[in-house]
Amino acid sequence: MINKIVQNMAEAMAGxxxxxxxxxxxxxxxxxxxxxVDALIETGVKDLTVVANNAGGGTTGxxxxxxxxxxxxxxxxxxxxxxxxxxxLYRAGKIELEIVPQGTMxxxxxxxxxxxxxxxxxxxxxxxxxxxxxxxxxxxxxMVMEYALPGDIALVEAWEAxxxxxxxxxxxxxxxxxxMATAAKTTIVQTQHIVELGALDPQHIMCPGLYxxxxxxxxxGDPPF
Amino acid sequence: MDAKPQAKGWDRLQMAExxxxxxxxxxYVNLGIGMPTAIADYVPLDREVxxxxxxxxxxxxxxxxxxxxxxxxxNAGKQHVTLRKGGSFVHHADSFAMIRGGHLDxxxxxxxxxADNGDIANWATSENDAAPAVGGAMDLAxxxxxxxxxxxxxxxxxxxxxxxxxxxxxxxxxxVKRVITNLGVFDVTDRGFxxxxxxxxxxxxxxxxxxxxxxxxxx
Numbered sequence: 001m002i003n004k005i006v007q008n009m010a011e012a013m014a015g016x017x018x019x020x021x022x023x024x025x026x027x028x029x030x031x032x033x034x035x036x037v038d039a040l041i042e043t044g045v046k047d048l049t050v051v052a053n054n055a056g057g058g059t060t061g062x063x064x065x066x067x068x069x070x071x072x073x074x075x076x077x078x079x080x081x082x083x084x085x086x087x088x089l090y091r092a093g094k095i096e097l098e099i100v101p102q103g104t105m106x107x108x109x110x111x112x113x114x115x116x117x118x119x120x121x122x123x124x125x126x127x128x129x130x131x132x133x134x135x136x137x138x139x140x141x142x143m144v145m146e147y148a149l150p151g152d153i154a155l156v157e158a159w160e161a162x163x164x165x166x167x168x169x170x171x172x173x174x175x176x177x178x179x180m181a182t183a184a185k186t187t188i189v190q191t192q193h194i195v196e197l198g199a200l201d202p203q204h205i206m207c208p209g210l211y212x213x214x215x216x217x218x219x220x221g222d223p224p225f
Numbered sequence: 226m227d228a229k230p231q232a233k234g235w236d237r238l239q240m241a242e243x244x245x246x247x248x249x250x251x252x253y254v255n256l257g258i259g260m261p262t263a264i265a266d267y268v269p270l271d272r273e274v275x276x277x278x279x280x281x282x283x284x285x286x287x288x289x290x291x292x293x294x295x296x297x298x299x300n301a302g303k304q305h306v307t308l309r310k311g312g313s314f315v316h317h318a319d320s321f322a323m324i325r326g327g328h329l330d331x332x333x334x335x336x337x338x339x340a341d342n343g344d345i346a347n348w349a350t351s352e353n354d355a356a357p358a359v360g361g362a363m364d365l366a367x368x369x370x371x372x373x374x375x376x377x378x379x380x381x382x383x384x385x386x387x388x389x390x391x392x393x394x395x396x397x398x399x400x401v402k403r404v405i406t407n408l409g410v411f412d413v414t415d416r417g418f419x420x421x422x423x424x425x426x427x428x429x430x431x432x433x434x435x436x437x438x439x440x441x442x443x444x
Contacts, residue, residue, distance in 0.1 A: 107325070
């Protein structure tokens with residue numbers, strides 16, 4: 001019997017190592033797997049590369065991970081947040097930044113999940129984002145080459161999950177979560193609800209369990225207002 | 226001496242209202258953070274324009290009353306919003322496929338500078354900006370079928386924003402089709418900026434004096 005549901009964070013975090021690349025779901029304060037990030041901090045791993053849209057919001061999650069000095073490099077589109085932790089670390093030279101247009105970031109993650117090594121896009125042509133990158137013309141339009149962005153682990157927040165790891169997401173809590181789930185060697189999910197196998201309408205499953213390795217039940221409720 | 230006071234033109238809400246006039250029913254539209262967001266308030270709900278937000282919200286409706294906010298429903302500006310009947314959610318890569326695949330009829334962004342060849346600079350004010358934040362601006366500028374810019378005609382200190390060549394880091398090349406400022410509406414054409422309409426009391430001389438680029442008229 002397949003059962004991807006784990007009972008504690010030690011099981012959820014098994015195998016995480018220094019230097020890993022972490023795909024971190026969430027947009028704004030919605031869909032953030034903050035409990036998994038807290039558990040990641042507990043493991044003591046460091047020198048992480050974190051791929052996340054924002055540079056941490058609030059005081060938990062990525063903000064705390066950075067505050068603990070565990071993040072060597074941040075790959076993100078919008079390194080701003082409602083606190084100054086990232087900016088302080090960045091100015092002090094304690095964290096590297098790779099800034100990526102948001103759609104290019106999402107597509108690089110999707111490419112990684114789909115076995116695509118690189119692709120060409122018009123986004124960023126003629127800007128700083130294209131510096132040092134190959135530019136080619138397709139159908140009369142200049143496009144810049146971007147590489148896939150895979151992770152060693154993906155941390156995801158879901159609304160519902162079953163023991164096969166089938167997932168749903170709530171409203172705009174979907175954001176990067178199901179895409180990142182496809183692109184990591186190990187995908188770890190925290191979910192608000194655990195349901196029986198077969199309880200999810202197959203037509204409404206947003207991320208099939210094929211992409212998911214571990215699920216832990218964290219019914220924390222609503223994101224902060 | 227020129228003692229005649231110059232018309233200020235439209236205020237910010239009037240600019241948003243003016244931009245909204247030209248958005249027809251049936252268009253799929255992404256409005257950038259800041260002034261562009263106000264445009265939605267001037268599109269009546271019975272004119273069915275479908276608003277998209279980068280974080281995977283399609284069919285975004287008006288801001289909810291304080292006591293009816295859903296903590297799970299935000300837009301790309303992290304503000305609480307609503308979803309209209311017929312609205313849907315997608316994940317981030319699909320949301321940006323809508324943008325990058327040319328499926329949006331219109332995107333309206335703010336900008337620091339727009340050049341008369343349609344180049345736009347709107348994400349960083351210096352080559353050495355400590356930690357510039359680009360978000361989805363480059364995807365939207367390069368991907369939408371039409372890009373309009375809504376911005377003040379000059380900076381607070383009088384700096385010119387309709388320019389011959391952008392001085393700030395570029396967001397996209399040749400992307401802007403129309404600019405709505407407090408002084409008027411200007412299309413980007415093969416000849417450069419072309420006046421579509423001037424705000425009440427604003428003169429062509431005034432616009433030209435406040436622009437670095439040449440401002441053309443149809444005649």
